[in-house]
Amino acid sequence: xxxxxxxxxxxxxxxxxxxxxxxxxxxxxxxxxxxxxxxxxxxxxxxxxxxxxxxxxxxxxxxxxxxxxxxxxxxxxxxxxxxxxxxxxxxxxxxxxxxxxx
Amino acid sequence: xxxxxxxxxxxxxxxxxxxxxxxxxxxxxxxxxxxxxxxxxxxxxxxxxxxxxxxxxxxxxxxxxxxxxxxxxxxxxxxxxxxxxxxxxxxxxxxxxxxxxxxxxxxxxxxxxxxxxxxxxxxxxxxxxxxxxxxxxxxxxxxxxxxxxxxxxxxxxxxxxxxxxxxxxxxxxxxxxxxxxxxxxxxxxxxxxxxxxxxxxxxxxxxxxxxxxxxxxxxxxxxxxxxxxxxxxxxxxxxxxxxxxxxxxxxxxxxxxxxxxxxxxxxxxxxxxxxxxxxxxxxxxxxxxxxxxxxxxxxxxxxxxxxxxxxxxxxxxxxxxxxxxxxxxxxxxxxxxxxxxxxxxxxxxxxxxxxxxxxxxxxxxxxxxxxxxxxxxxxxxxxxxxx
Numbered sequence: 001x002x003x004x005x006x007x008x009x010x011x012x013x014x015x016x017x018x019x020x021x022x023x024x025x026x027x028x029x030x031x032x033x034x035x036x037x038x039x040x041x042x043x044x045x046x047x048x049x050x051x052x053x054x055x056x057x058x059x060x061x062x063x064x065x066x067x068x069x070x071x072x073x074x075x076x077x078x079x080x081x082x083x084x085x086x087x088x089x090x091x092x093x094x095x096x097x098x099x100x101x102x
Numbered sequence: 103x104x105x106x107x108x109x110x111x112x113x114x115x116x117x118x119x120x121x122x123x124x125x126x127x128x129x130x131x132x133x134x135x136x137x138x139x140x141x142x143x144x145x146x147x148x149x150x151x152x153x154x155x156x157x158x159x160x161x162x163x164x165x166x167x168x169x170x171x172x173x174x175x176x177x178x179x180x181x182x183x184x185x186x187x188x189x190x191x192x193x194x195x196x197x198x199x200x201x202x203x204x205x206x207x208x209x210x211x212x213x214x215x216x217x218x219x220x221x222x223x224x225x226x227x228x229x230x231x232x233x234x235x236x237x238x239x240x241x242x243x244x245x246x247x248x249x250x251x252x253x254x255x256x257x258x259x260x261x262x263x264x265x266x267x268x269x270x271x272x273x274x275x276x277x278x279x280x281x282x283x284x285x286x287x288x289x290x291x292x293x294x295x296x297x298x299x300x301x302x303x304x305x306x307x308x309x310x311x312x313x314x315x316x317x318x319x320x321x322x323x324x325x326x327x328x329x330x331x332x333x334x335x336x337x338x339x340x341x342x343x344x345x346x347x348x349x350x351x352x353x354x355x356x357x358x359x360x361x362x363x364x365x366x367x368x369x370x371x372x373x374x375x376x377x378x379x380x381x382x383x384x385x386x387x388x389x390x391x392x393x394x395x396x397x398x399x400x401x402x403x404x405x406x407x408x409x410x411x412x413x414x415x416x417x418x419x420x421x422x423x424x425x426x427x428x429x430x431x432x433x434x435x436x437x438x439x440x441x442x443x444x445x446x447x448x449x450x451x452x453x454x455x456x457x458x459x460x461x462x463x464x465x466x467x468x469x470x471x472x473x474x475x476x477x478x479x480x481x482x483x484x485x486x487x488x489x
Contacts (some may be wrong), residue, residue: 025178044204
């Protein structure tokens with residue numbers, strides 16, 4: 001990641017989906033499943049994010065056939081995802097004071 | 103299979119292109135191939151289809167094809183690849199198929215405009231370079247010592263081949279306008295997406311001003327092309343008569359006797375052509391006899407008489423054998439003004455501009471009386487035609 005910038009939502013979900021190695025379409029399906037259909041990622045977005053995560057060393061190519069590339073998360077990617085998860089959890093925990101308002 | 107071609111919107115108009123293809127499909131014309139300016143369609147049942155464009159954004163000197171694995175992801179999502187041309191890749195899906203839009207966030211799509219923005223920038227720079235190169239060449243080659251001379255030469259060409267020069271100029275302006283317009287539109291789209299506003303896949307804006315510019319340029323270019331063809335088709339090449347029947351003079355009328363020859367490969371002839379700005383008689387004759395003589399005549403009848411003065415000055419500046427400062431003013435009865443050097447004479451008479459290169463033998467440094475006689479004879483012939 002560049003500095004300690006928060007991840008975009010799309011990046012977060014792609015890393016999350018890649019906790020299990022998968023190819024492009026599989027990643028999209030998983031994200032749809034994980035979010036209960038809330039996040040439907042377009043192919044343009046997904047391809048852009050895969051390229052970027054690969055460049056930043058957060059994912060690697062595990063297997064490559066003619067048209068399908070299977071990606072998996074790297075240690076750096078796992079750490080970045082965990083850090084982001086903790087950050088979001090902290091944000092949610094801090095927001096607990098809102099509970100009475102809802 | 104019935105097929106048809108149609109002009110599609112420019113590459114910068116992503117949403118317009120998507121709508122254009124969807125509209126054509128709804129009318130029963132399915133997109134088969136996209137070219138630089140034209141798209142090819144084939145007749146099918148009318149169908150409700152969504153078209154989307156994905157721009158390739160290759161690095162410098164990289165091919166423009168989308169990577170195989172990218173295509174695979176798009177197709178797995180339900181987008182069928184149709185055709186590509188340059189940076190444009192066209193996909194389609196049936197309406198209601200559930201295929202997701204390409205981009206969740208407009209900012210991500212903004213990044214794909216990088217290649218298109220670069221291609222327009224390259225287009226603008228190269229057209230400026232072409233114009234600069236053209237100006238430089240005209241100003242330096244063929245003895246033009248300055249830009250002013252190049253302009254005089256361009257003015258002479260404009261009068262002789264109005265349609266050709268006008269076509270070339272309109273075509274260049276149209277091309278440069280299109281490139282700049284594309285660059286501006288791409289820049290605006292980039293800013294829109296960057297701000298988080300998604301691409302409009304079905305724009306309704308009619309952009310009448312831009313369309314009018316295209317129609318005007320298109321009509322002007324075609325018109326000039328037709329006029330240009332007409333000028334070449336209707337150009338007349340005739341053997342020169344012994345005694346002139348046009349606004350020019352023959353050597354026999356000037357008192358030379360002998361036989362006509364063509365030592366420079368030019369048979370004695372008169373070429374008559376008709377441009378938008380002027381009629382033009384181009385005469386050349388060579389006589390071999392006791393005394394040799396030769397004459398080149400360019401007689402112009404300008405359709406706008408007010409232009410005659412300016413045009414004659416351009417001829418002086420552009421004269422084949424003499425520098426403009428070599429010309430001196432002489433008086434020929436009947437002519438508005440006349441300038442003369444040892445070989446060349448330029449005269450104005452109303453809407454007529456006379457340019458002769460006349461060499462009667464014996465060669466002398468001062469042919470002034472011969473030149474005056476020739477111009478007078480031409481004026482007589484013109485006046486005879488006028489009555």
